[in-house]
Amino acid sequence: MGMTTDPFSLLGLEPTAALDPAVVRQVFQERAAAVHPDHGADAADRAERTALFASLNEAQRCLSSTPQRLRVLLQVRYPELAASHAGAVMDGAFMELFGAVGAALEKAKAVQSRRAGVVSALARAMLMADETMAADAVMGALGAVNDAMGALERALPALDETMRSGEACGPQLKAAAARAGFLEKWQAQLRAAHAGAVG
Incomplete structure (x- = not known):
């Protein structure tokens, strides 16, 4: 992470799983304006402000990403669990989604290889149908991944309530962080594959 203070503390935000990126951005802008390097009195002050500004920027980036925010929250609330290398268990529906993502990515890759x-012009025209099918498969998988990320994010307030009640929920938080990490990665892969499939 590179920061000596956790991102929640740095931005003065309560450590929670559900956090509106617009709130994170607003708090960042307010704090960043107060320490902007251009307002430094001398070189030493500007250097200190530059370092703090960079830390605030990193905190905003981290808390705006669901998987990164959940990993930081796990480190803040359950440091021993965050340090363990025990993997999160993925259920059948999540593994099914993994299979759909893999199949869509393979279709897109095959079309890109054939296109090369x-x-x-005739061969290019014959390839268009396969490009369309690959693009449709990628967009279908991306829609399913986006739906899964939306469902995960809608469940985060309940996780926050459990933490506020004092009930331990480290394993659930670790599982949510792992799932969010996979989903964010798949979103990026599918967007890139779609761009390549229709290119």
């Missing part, structure tokens, strides 16, 4: 060898 196409030289004639």
Whole structure:
């Protein structure tokens, strides 16, 4: 992470799983304006402000990403669990989604490979149907991943309530962080594959 203070503390936000990125951005802008390097009195002050500004920027970036925010929250609330290398268990529905993502990515990759060898206009026209099918598969998988991320994010307030009640929920938080990490990675892979499939 590179920061000596956790991102929640640095931005003065309560450590929670559910956090509106607009709130994070607003708090960042307020704090960043107060320490902007351009307002430094001398070189030493500007250097200190530059370091703090960079830390605030990193905190905003971290807390705006659901998986990163959940990993930081796990480190803050359950440091021993965060340090353990025990993996999160994925259920059948999540593994099914993993399979759909993999299949869509393979279709897109196959179309891109075939496109590289196409030289004639006729062959290019014949490839268009496969490009459309690959793009549809990628967009279908991306829609399912986006739905899964939305469901995960809608469940975060309940996780916060459990933490506020004093009930331990470290394993649930670790599982949510792992799932969110996979989902964010798949979103990026599918967006890149879609751009390549229709390119």
